[in-house]
Amino acid sequence: MSRPDLSERVGALRKLRSAQDRLRERRTIARRDGARVEVDGRWLTAFCSNDYLGLSQQFRVVNALADAATRGGVGAGASPLVCGHHAVHEALEREVADWLGYPRALLFGSGYLANLAVQQALLLEEGDVCVQDRLNHASLLDATRLAGCRLRRYPHADPEGAIRQLRSAAEGAAMLVTDGVFSMEGDVAPLRALSLAARVQKALFYVDDAHGVGVRGPDGRGSVAEARLGLEEVPLQLVTLDKAMGGYGAVVVGQDALIQHLAETAHPYVYTTALPPAVAAASLEGVRLARKEHWRRANLGDLVTRFRNRAQAAGLQLTLSDSPIQALACGEDAQALAWSAALEQAGYLVTAIRPPSVPEGKARLRITLSAMHAPGEVDALVDALARTRDALAVRTAAAEPAGLEG
Incomplete structure (x- = not known):
């Protein structure tokens, strides 16, 4: 049996995408x-x-980036656990945690990396399962595949479907995961009902609120706060800094023990260079403006x-x-x-x-x-x-x- 030629495969796949009107072009x-x-x-x-x-071009955000780069350079120099965790990273984590009412936060290079980190670090053993909304962001689905655990999907915004999937996989640890605001639909997940489903089925409830924080809820604290939920119901929550806050990167907020576990074991955190401090400074200014304006x-x-x-x-x-x-x-x-x-x-x-x-x-x-x-x-x-x-x-x-x- 001959080995497939990858160049031929790539060519064939591109022809197929062209026939389906699915070629993608960068502008x-x-x-x-x-x-x-x-x-x-x-x-x-x-x-x-x-x-x-509209914060990505706001003059205070831009000035924060320029001033921090002038004082401390561009790159962080190393991964966070070596010598790449700077004071501005610490300040950004504390600001986001305080804003959302969580005890601790951890800064990542992107929301994609953060979602990979959460599941890879927590869903470790055979039989573990991640139950997800069918319309969740691709990074959440990819994270389950990387973690190697079972993926179960329920119909969009269907808490009863989530319960059925959790019940059908009762032998391992479980995580219930949803977008807060769905990136392609624009609608909001039924978070209160989902939090009840997670509690009844003893699953950890994780909400990716990339498109909610800064935009929704009291003081812009997102869809979780809008649903009157907090740390007890949602032990882990994702906030991205590159949307409403106009900067770059992402923060996971959550219970202290969970965040410490991520910082010590999550590969997308441990084995990558920390976010450039100047970028973190700009994101910090964006968060402060989003909080008060x-x-x-x-x-x-x-x-x-x-x-x-x-x-x-x-x-x-x-x-x-x-x-x-x-x-x-x-x-x-x-x-x-x-x-x-x-x-x-x-x-x-x-x-x-x-x-x-x-x-x-x-x-x-x-x-x-x-x-x-x-x-x-x-x-x-x-x-x-x-x-x-x-x-x-x-x-x-x-x-x-x-x-x-x-």
Whole structure:
């Protein structure tokens, strides 16, 4: 039996993706100015960024980065347990833990690494199981596979389905894992019901609130706080610093013993260089601004309401979401690409999302709103969406074969 040629495999897979309208192209951002970006020599208004509070370009965040780099350089120098854990890392961990009301926090290079770390360090033995929402982020699913434990998935936002899966795998340690705000749908997990399911089934409840903290809940403390849950119900929670906070990295907050275990044993923490201190300084300033500048959340909420009201009046079909993530269903992959291309011609950058990021037949536009957007920009986007829908409908009708007579 001959060994497969990997180059041939790669070529065949690319041809398959091309036939399925699933080739992915990086767009190069030459410059940014608020919500506007320069791409291929044209200025477009971006409605696809996760910079929900508009902090990534805020002058205090930028100055914190520059000042820290001037004083202490760029790289951390080593992994955290060697000599890479700096005072600003410590300050950032303490700030996030204090904000969310948790005793301790641990800083990671990204949310992906943090999710890998949590499961790899805790789900260790044969028979352990991780029960997850079917629409969880890919990093949560990849983490289960890396941990080598069993993966059980329940229907989206279905606490009873979660209980059934936990009951069916009762012999090992269990973790119940969900996004707080789902990144492709924009809806919020039924956290109170899920926390009850975890408690009844003696499973550790872990919430990835990458798209919730900074945006939702009292003082922006996220979907967990919004559901009136805390340390007892949610012993571990993920916060990313590269979305609402405008920086980079991620923090896991949780029970002291759990965080200490992660710091001592989690490979994505132990065996990688610490986040650059200057980046941590910028993220720390972003967290402080997100905590106290409540007007940013208020403005964002007004824009979300405005967008949904005008979209409904225009007859646009959106998923149920009161978050900055607004999904417009397109169905087939080619249709989503056509929507995105038409909007770009009209001056808007809105990315088409296709499988495997979403289920088969569920391609969509993932429209995201930011506190940087002006009301007039939101109104103009809705008008452009309505025009695009009508133009594509005419094009589709013209392409359909005429019916047979007689």
